[in-house]
Amino acid sequence: MSFKDLYGNSEHRSNLAHFAAMATLAASDGVISEQEKTLLDRFANKLDISEEEYKEVMKPTNKYPIEPPVNSEKRLERLYDLFRIIFSDHFIDNEEMVLLKKYAIGLGYSSEKANKLIERSIAIFSGRIDFEDYQSLLK
Helix, strand or coil: CHHHHHCCCHHHHHHHHHHHHHHHHHCCCCCCCCHHHHHHHHHHHCCCCHHHHHCCCCCCCCCCCCCCCCCCHHHHHHHHHHHHHHHHCCCCCHHHHHHHHHHHHHCCCCCCHHHHHHHHHHHHHCCCHHHHHHHHHHH
């Protein structure tokens, strides 16, 4: 079944594509941990992903296109969601980094901007932020 055949609603298609990207990142190390599964379940509910869609997305042969939102806040939220999946096991490996960069570029960020967002996000998610960043986050 093709992606477009599943659902015609463009917002739902976008949510499904986003969910599929998160599932791909979760499975990039060859296994989906319990923490990743819990987050995927939560995001499936949040994004209104049906059980049928969930099963279809989780098939290893599926490849879904990235549909970037036009709203910059929504793009950043999608990137944030991916970081939550990646850091659910408190670790980011090289394969996840490659997929994350591809996804950030697919969302519409330039390579340079993607690198900066990823670097800063890793610092935030890993708890390695300096005082100035901490201070600006709390303002």
